[in-house]
Amino acid sequence: MYDVIIVGGGPAGLSAALILGRCRRRVLLCDARRPRNAASRHLNGFLTRDGTPPAEMRRLAREQLGAYDGVEIRNAEATDARRRPDGDFEITLDSGGSRVEASRKLLLATGVVDALPEVEGFAEIYGRSAFHCPYCDGWEHRNQPLAIHGHSEAGKALALELTVWSRDLVLCTDGPAGLPPDDLDQLTRNGIGLREERIARFEARDGELECIRFETGEALSRRALFFASDDRQSSDLAQRLGCTLTRRGDVQTGRYETTDVPGLYVAGDASRRVQLTVVAAAEGAMAAFAINTELLKEDLR
Template sequence: MYDVIIVGGGPAGLSAALILGRCRRRVLLCDAGRPRSAPSRHLNGFLTRDGTPPEELRRRGREQLGTYDSVEVRDAEATDVSRRTGGGFEVTLDGDGGRARSEASRKLLLATGVVDSLPDVEGLRELYGRSVFHCPYCDGWEHRDQPLAVYGRGANGQRLALELTAWSRDLVLCTDGPALLPPDNLDRLAHNGIGLREERIARLEGRDGVLERVRFETGGALARRAFFFASAERQASDLAQRLGCMLTPRGDVETGRYETTGVPGLYVAGDASRRVQLAVVAAAEGAMAAFAINTELLKEDLR
């Protein structure tokens, strides 16, 4: 039996595995190989790694785990999980040439992250990660002072448009239909110099990954260099819910201090558990979860 199984090989999972490896814990890290950051060219805002390609961060993280002989990394997807009689967890893994197998652990850390739901706009997927983004903290700097389009209706669209004023003052909120905003909110947009286009969007047009214009169904077009949308995410995995975890109204896993959950021995870290979804925060959450897990294992071992 492993001390800990970690499901998810992004910043949270890798960080937790590193700390637990240094605690001489027997760890199995399972990575399905579908990171949220796959469309991104660079990972920004991560101290000492600002601008690093996401895959490079994952590669270096795995490489450094090789120092710790108690840590095993496996390219496999966790397809099921259950609690064991008497304590601990059993995880069903699909990998190793398609053969399913089960592994057991005393503690379980889920770092499975979230999946972005992209707006249904023609041409958007082709530009996603290059000039279409969902996080201004991750990609706003690279497009500072440029003409930007903001996509979203209602309060979410207004919030993102106002947020982006920190990076550019050439902003147009495109609502792809009625804005669904009361007059006071519309006045606030205008007061802050944010334009509004309520026409239905026909498509995004660009070249070599760079947005050039937003084309409307009316035939008009809006020249823009980047397109930010108010994101909607969903859990990448339902393993936490299968074990009895509750979700917040926003869809995050409900967690307490040190990434604990209401299920004894189960921890959830990273984008799956917090509102601030930055890679550096996910790494910190993984480290905090690892600290709590090792502390709990010590208490059990020293009774």
């Protein structure tokens, strides 16, 4: 019986494991090793870690967790979970064979998966000159000619947001924009171009975007692409355990990352709209604080 099982080895899960390890809790961290930012060359906006490769940050975190003998890290995917009648949790793990582990509290830090544009050439530029978050990668492409891939309200909103970093912007909707006249006027007023032609492919050299080729044969020269797309929960464990989801599809969490399932916490990208590494790490720490407090109350009783 562990005090806590943490599912997810990203910044939220690793941060929680660190705090709980320092609280002398017995912790099992399960990591399927499929990080959302695997394609990224560096993470940004994290104090003292600005520009660090994501894999390096995870390596350093694991190395530092080695100092805490109560923390065990296992490279395994959690395939099922249930809350027992006594309030404890059972997690089924798969690391080449199924195994069930139990804990008093459970923290899900499994994150989300992005729906990527299905356009030829996108895989080559993803994480190198194609991004979904301007807060993470806008600075590196400031004042450059940028394209926005998206349509309807999401595409328009991202295009307007990017005016902070560049004024040479073109919204490429890959078909009808789906925008009312007022929104089209707003784009025009802010100097944002609009291309509704179907996109044939993204053309790049060594992962750096050079142009967007439309099905008409015409090309639009651009240096980087930001795309507006949906994301989804990377794991269905929260739903299986009975968590309420928001209209956007995030797990509904309260103070200190609590959920409406007693003893279950959700932290990181799966629970918040602000999806930054530093925010995920902070949420993991807050969840760990709350978990240790609840365990302490139970132990004292």
